[in-house]
Amino acid sequence: MTTVFALGSGSSGNAFAVACDGAALLVDAGFSAREIGKRAEAAGFDLGTARGILITHEHGDHVCGAARLATTLRVPILTAPGTWDRLKPRMRGAEFQPLALMGSVAVEGFVVEACPTSHDAAEPVALAIRTAAGHRVSVAYDLGRPTTAVRFLLRGSHAVILEANHDDVLLRTSGYPPVVQERIAGSGGHLSNRAAAELLADLLHDDLHSVVLAHLSERCNSEAEARAAVEPVLRRAGGRSPALHVARQDAPLPPIVLPALQLGLSLLSA
Numbered sequence: 228m229t230t231v232f233a234l235g236s237g238s239s240g241n242a243f244a245v246a247c248d249g250a251a252l253l254v255d256a257g258f259s260a261r262e263i264g265k266r267a268e269a270a271g272f273d274l275g276t277a278r279g280i281l282i283t284h285e286h287g288d289h290v291c292g293a294a295r296l297a298t299t300l301r302v303p304i305l306t307a308p309g310t311w312d313r314l315k316p317r318m319r320g321a322e323f324q325p326l327a328l329m330g331s332v333a334v335e336g337f338v339v340e341a342c343p344t345s346h347d348a349a350e351p352v353a354l355a356i357r358t359a360a361g362h363r364v365s366v367a368y369d370l371g372r373p374t375t376a377v378r379f380l381l382r383g384s385h386a387v388i389l390e391a392n393h394d395d396v397l398l399r400t401s402g403y404p405p406v407v408q409e410r411i412a413g414s415g416g417h418l419s420n421r422a423a424a425e426l427l428a429d430l431l432h433d434d435l436h437s438v439v440l441a442h443l444s445e446r447c448n449s450e451a452e453a454r455a456a457v458e459p460v461l462r463r464a465g466g467r468s469p470a471l472h473v474a475r476q477d478a479p480l481p482p483i484v485l486p487a488l489q490l491g492l493s494l495l496s497a
Contacts (some may be wrong), residue, residue: 229362231386231483234258234266236356236441237476238369240288243366243388243441247358250336253280253296254366254388257288260295268480274300278335279324283344284351284369285313285455297321305332305339309350326352329376342380344370347415353377355384361488362386368442373426381430385485388474389427390456391440392417393447401447402411408416418443420456427458431469437483439472 234242236245244267251272256263279302280293280325294317297304303324305313311323326332326341328350333339338357343350346369354369365381367373369388381387398408398419410416418426428436438461440453450473461468472480 228487229360229364229485230383231364231388231437231439231485232267232272233388233439233441233472233474233480233483234263234270234271234272235476235479236286236474237443238445238475240291240377241368241442242266242292244277244357245337245358245364247360248336249276250278250359252334252337252339252356253277254356255283255289256280256293256296257291260292260299263292266479268344271482277302278337279328280304280485281339281356282314282352283354284308284346284348285310285368285435286348286369290314290317294318294321297324305334307341307343307350307352310348310352311359314351328352328489340380342379343374343377345372345374345414347371347410353380355380360485361484364388368392368418370418372418372422373418373422378426378429381426383432384430385434385450385488386429386437386439386483387435388439389423389442390418390442390443391420391423391448391453393444394420394449394452395458397452398447403446411423411447417444418425420448423453424456424460427457428463431461433467434488436468436485437470439474439480439483441474443473443476445476
């Protein structure tokens with residue numbers, strides 16, 4: 228059984244986890260180690276089962292608790308080499324395991340693929356995690372544009388954690404200076420609700436079970452706006468629409484349990 232935990236996501240911190248068969252991977256650690264521990268307990272996630280911490284990029288809202296958690300849990304930090312170069316002075320002896328860009332690495336029951344994204348960071352990545360149950364869970368946020376590489380990585384996912392950072396109108400009326408607005412909406416910034424919906428339209432397939440919208444801006448977005456942009460796309464899928472969840476900044480979501488795959492699909496995905 229594969230379970231996805233959205234421990235929190237937004238401009239002030241991001242942390243997710245993917246668990247299967249008594250093991251788990253953390254995806255980003257953008258809250259303090261203590262706060263992540265509290266959120267994990269509230270969500271019913273056993274933090275002690277973590278086998279590694281995946282880091283998408285070096286910005287503080289994604290790495291705040293990484294060093295403490297890595298040393299306390301005695302697990303490696305997995306990220307792109309360019310990101311590690313920026314992080315290393317802050318990691319206080321944490322073990323580093325490089326991700327293979329446009330390739331995969333194995334981590335105790337999981338296979339992790341990574342590809343570059345367009346964001347204003349050293350070497351940011353999107354991720355796809357294959358679990359022992361055969362599920363593919365993908366994570367793509369802090370990306371200004373959904374590149375061909377990102378689209379390829381996200382294909383065939385059973386769960387997608389995808390950025391829906393801002394509503395275009397709310398961004399333009401936010402009061403942010405024009406230079407900040409351009410940075411957010413630009414190719415090195417963040418994905419809008421509209422762009423997230425357009426990307427999801429290309430990712431729909433019969434076995435996509437869950438979509439989690441992530442990294443919503445508190446100033447330029449709302450859950451209602453994000454849902455209004457994405458839900459019509461999911462309803463047009465025909466048949467069973469994927470379940471839509473919106474990650475919160477202030478608290479974790481209930482666990483998202485992915486249904487068992489048919490035997491044929493599991494063997495094909497292994």
